[in-house]
Amino acid sequence: MGNVTATKELAAPADKVWACIGDTSSWENWLTIHAGWLEEPPTELVPGARLVEKVVMLGMANKLEWTVDAVEPGTSVTLAGKGMAGVKAKFTFRIEPTGDTTTASIDASFSGSLIVGALGKAVEKDAVKNLDDSLEKLAAAAAG
Numbered sequence: 001m002g003n004v005t006a007t008k009e010l011a012a013p014a015d016k017v018w019a020c021i022g023d024t025s026s027w028e029n030w031l032t033i034h035a036g037w038l039e040e041p042p043t044e045l046v047p048g049a050r051l052v053e054k055v056v057m058l059g060m061a062n063k064l065e066w067t068v069d070a071v072e073p074g075t076s077v078t079l080a081g082k083g084m085a086g087v088k089a090k091f092t093f094r095i096e097p098t099g100d101t102t103t104a105s106i107d108a109s110f111s112g113s114l115i116v117g118a119l120g121k122a123v124e125k126d127a128v129k130n131l132d133d134s135l136e137k138l139a140a141a142a143a144g
Contacts, residue, residue: 006131
C-alpha cells in the first residue's frame with residue numbers, strides 16, 4: 001500500500017482553486033494522471049456520484065471507477081476508486097484559504113496485490129511527482 005501527500009501554497013483565491021477541482025471538465029488541464037473520461041462525468045461532485053476515468057501512472061494506463069465518498073463544498077472532496085487488477089485508490093483534494101493565497105493538498109493512497117514491494121515503492125515515487133506537478137498546474141489553472 002502506498003500513501004502520499006502533496007501540499008502547495010497557490011497564488012490564487014480559494015474560490016478559483018475550488019472551481020477547478022469541482023469542474024471535472026478542467027481535470028485534463030491540471031491533474032497529471034488524468035488521461036480522459038471513459039464515461040461522461042457528473043456536472044457536480046456530490047456524495048455517491050460515479051466517475052469512470054482513464055489514469056496513467058508509471059507509463060501504464062488503468063481504468064478507475066471512482067465514487068465520491070464525501071464533499072465539503074469549497075473545502076474538500078474525497079474519491080474512492082477501484083481499478084483493473086484489483087487496484088484500489090483513494091484521493092482527497094483539500095483547500096484552505098490563507099489570505100490572498102490558498103493552501104492546496106492532495107492525499108492519495110493506493111493498494112492492491114500489485115502495489116507491494118519494489119512496484120509499490122515505484123508507485124509512491126511516481127505519485128509524489130504527479131501530485132506535485134498537479135498542484136503546480138492547478139495553481140496555473142486557478143490563476144488563469
